[in-house]
Amino acid sequence: MEIKNYIWDFDGTLFDTYPVMLDALQQTIAKHGILYDGDLAYFIKKYSIRKFALDYATPEFIDDYHTLEDELQTDVKFYPEIPAILSEIVNNGGRNFVVSHRDNKTYQYLGDLTNLFSEIITSDNHLARKPDPEALTYLIDKYNLDPSETAMVGDRPLDIQAGQNAGIKTILFDEAGIFLDNALKADVVFQTWKNFELAKVRG
Template sequence: MFDTYPVMLSALKQAITKHGIQYDCELERFVKEKSIRQFADQYGTQAFLDDYHQIETELQQAPTYYPEIPMILKTIVKRGGQHFVVSHRDDKTYAYLGELRPLFTEIITSDHHFARKPNPESLCYLIDKYQLDRNETVMIGDRPLDILAGQHAGIKTILFDEAAIFSKQQLKADAIVTTWEDFKNEY
């Protein structure tokens, strides 16, 4: 919903410089394929990760959503659908959603202490709590861990791959969209 990656990458680069970390990967691809936490595990320390989070929080003050998002969300709700957020971010997620927050039935953040994606624990919780039909439930995400979480929960998946990093065959997502303009509400 939000293009937070430019700020995340800027914060990551600042933390890398501060800690003098040497790495042998393409940062954006690594972060999308894995996570910043895995980057810290492989190349950094907990202090590095803590500094990254502090820098990212300072820089990521008011992320804006993609322009098509409000209409997509409203259309689905108007048709009787529901939206949920499952985020590795903390409760700042509520502020990020801003005026869109009422369009979500429930928001799960890292502060809820579910297992991290790709573990489907949070998705299964939502499916059970709201008695969602797995055949009509879709996980939309922009990283492999999102798609894997949806697959592990037994629901359909849509990969938002704006940078065209992944292939459908690589992740076996049910659908891939590279722009929100391409999103079709029949998914």
């Protein structure tokens, strides 16, 4: 059975926001005098900025990071192929949703693309963060989505785990090639949106 419904992560999946996020993180680390010699890009992809703050920083760190990232994130761009992909899903009778850890500024960033989504879940909805499946199961129940026709699309393990925890298919966008061994056991793994084919994802 072909996938009809797509639940999308926002940062690093629909929109290429990670370069600015990484810059903001590095500046906040310097501000707080934190010594970290690991690969930050790898850490935030494998885990999250929130986990970095919990593991290495003070409670004030995450607030300072969000303030700076909001100031620096002035030219938010979606991946070029995304509008056509979203439109194709809708034109084929499917639905798009967003589940983002970002706040309601997500709507501003989406702009005209907002009309291609049936619902957008942000941190302001106060549902449990991924990999907890609460936001996904909320959408599945509210829109009576068939799990065999529904997929979670994201760029990090927590997105894939959320989809698996919700009992739906999973699609991993691994632009940096970090997870190509597919230890996460996503149903589909790909590195560029030019290679994304809706027909490849089957129930």
